[in-house]
Amino acid sequence: MADMFVTLGTWNWLIFGFILMALELVAPGVFLYWLGLAALLVGLVSFGLHPSWQTQLLMFAVFAACAVPVWRRLALGARKTDDSNAFLNRRAEALVGRVFTLEKPIVDGAGTVRVDDTIWRVAGPDTPAGSRVRVVHADGANLTVAAV
Numbered sequence: 001m002a003d004m005f006v007t008l009g010t011w012n013w014l015i016f017g018f019i020l021m022a023l024e025l026v027a028p029g030v031f032l033y034w035l036g037l038a039a040l041l042v043g044l045v046s047f048g049l050h051p052s053w054q055t056q057l058l059m060f061a062v063f064a065a066c067a068v069p070v071w072r073r074l075a076l077g078a079r080k081t082d083d084s085n086a087f088l089n090r091r092a093e094a095l096v097g098r099v100f101t102l103e104k105p106i107v108d109g110a111g112t113v114r115v116d117d118t119i120w121r122v123a124g125p126d127t128p129a130g131s132r133v134r135v136v137h138a139d140g141a142n143l144t145v146a147a148v
Helices: 002-006 010-026 031-049 053-081 091-095
Strands: 099-107 110-115 118-123 132-139 142-147
Touching (some): 031 053, 091 132
Antiparallel strands (some): 099 110, 110 118, 132 142
């Protein structure tokens, strides 16, 4: 067993890294990718420094342990910046606070506004057509408005 560790070389680490990254395709979960990256880094460092097998194993452990916080930071950063779907399946909530012009007057508490290419039912105080109203609440496909 000790002979196996003594023969650890640059090419063994590079091959091991590529094998781990290939296994990530079979069993996705992003865990094996970072271990493969750590093995590749050990292989690249071994090209220039030629460390002992103990140092190579220690470098692999350190690189693999450092990869976890890097992965978490990248994963959380990607999740925070992806606000493009913030109102997916809740389109009406995205309209709260926006100002629109009444298409049909609000009579007896009901009227309509045009939002882009869609007509929405609105509820609020009686207001003539053409008036500017602000959406103050969204409930399903109904918007509650107040005069601006």
